Amino acid sequence: MVTHVSAESHGDERGALIxxxxxxxxxxxxxxLGLTGEQANSRPSASELTLxxxxxxxxxxxxNWLRMAQQKPNDRARTQETWGDSFRLVEGETVAETLxxxxxVARETEEFIREVPSLDDTFPLPEAPWFPKGGAxxxxxxxxxxxxxxxxxxxxxxxxxxxxxxxxxxxxxxLERGESWG
Numbered sequence: 796m797v798t799h800v801s802a803e804s805h806g807d808e809r810g811a812l813i814x815x816x817x818x819x820x821x822x823x824x825x826x827x828l829g830l831t832g833e834q835a836n837s838r839p840s841a842s843e844l845t846l847x848x849x850x851x852x853x854x855x856x857x858x859n860w861l862r863m864a865q866q867k868p869n870d871r872a873r874t875q876e877t878w879g880d881s882f883r884l885v886e887g888e889t890v891a892e893t894l895x896x897x898x899x900v901a902r903e904t905e906e907f908i909r910e911v912p913s914l915d916d917t918f919p920l921p922e923a924p925w926f927p928k929g930g931a932x933x934x935x936x937x938x939x940x941x942x943x944x945x946x947x948x949x950x951x952x953x954x955x956x957x958x959x960x961x962x963x964x965x966x967x968x969x970l971e972r973g974e975s976w977g
Contacts, residue, residue, distance in 0.1 A: 808914060812938040813905050819945035820901060823853055825967040826952035827890050830959075835890045836883070839958040842951070846959070847890045848883040849952050853945050854897035855881050860937050861904050864911075864918045908938060 827835050827846050835847035855871055862869035873881050884893065908914075914935040920926040932940075953964050962970070969975060 809908055816941045819942055819949055822949035823952050825971050826956045828967055828970050844951055844955055846952055846955055849948050851884060851893045852881045853948050854900055856944055858900045864937055866918055
């Protein structure tokens with residue numbers, strides 16, 4: 796699928812980064828189009844992944860990166876014990892509520908990136924075995940990482956959705972537009 800960057804972002808690195816992150820978000824959001832809660836929480840493949848869980852995980856991951864960049868506490872941070880809950884909707888959570896939460900995170904991410912003085916500004920990485928000790932990354936790196944993170948999980952969602960009901964990413968784009976595919 797070709798990602799289209801809006802005319803307003805040409806020549807604007809911030810706008811281009813925001814547009815590419817949003818394009819990847821759209822792929823994952825489309826994966827739950829037209830599904831019941833039961834379908835969004837089902838595991839039609841050998842994987843433990845569900846579509847609802849993927850949406851929740853990516854929304855929480857984006858919030859985590861945003862809070863690190865803002866150097867603010869994350870009230871939805873996961874511990875080693877609760878990490879698995881980031882990949883599934885737990886009792887009382889719905890896809891609609893998770894999508895609304897993610898939309899708010901996306902709005903806040905865009906606002907932050909548009910207002911940060913420079914994409915070269917850095918923030919420290921937390922202590923973790925997978926990060927370099929004393930490491931820091933730039934705002935630009937964070938946005939590129941969000942493209943990578945969301946795209947990876949959108950690919951997972953494509954497989955889960957196709958395993959669930961045979962719908963492909965192209966069919967879901969058409970469904971979102973109210974058109975038919977094929």
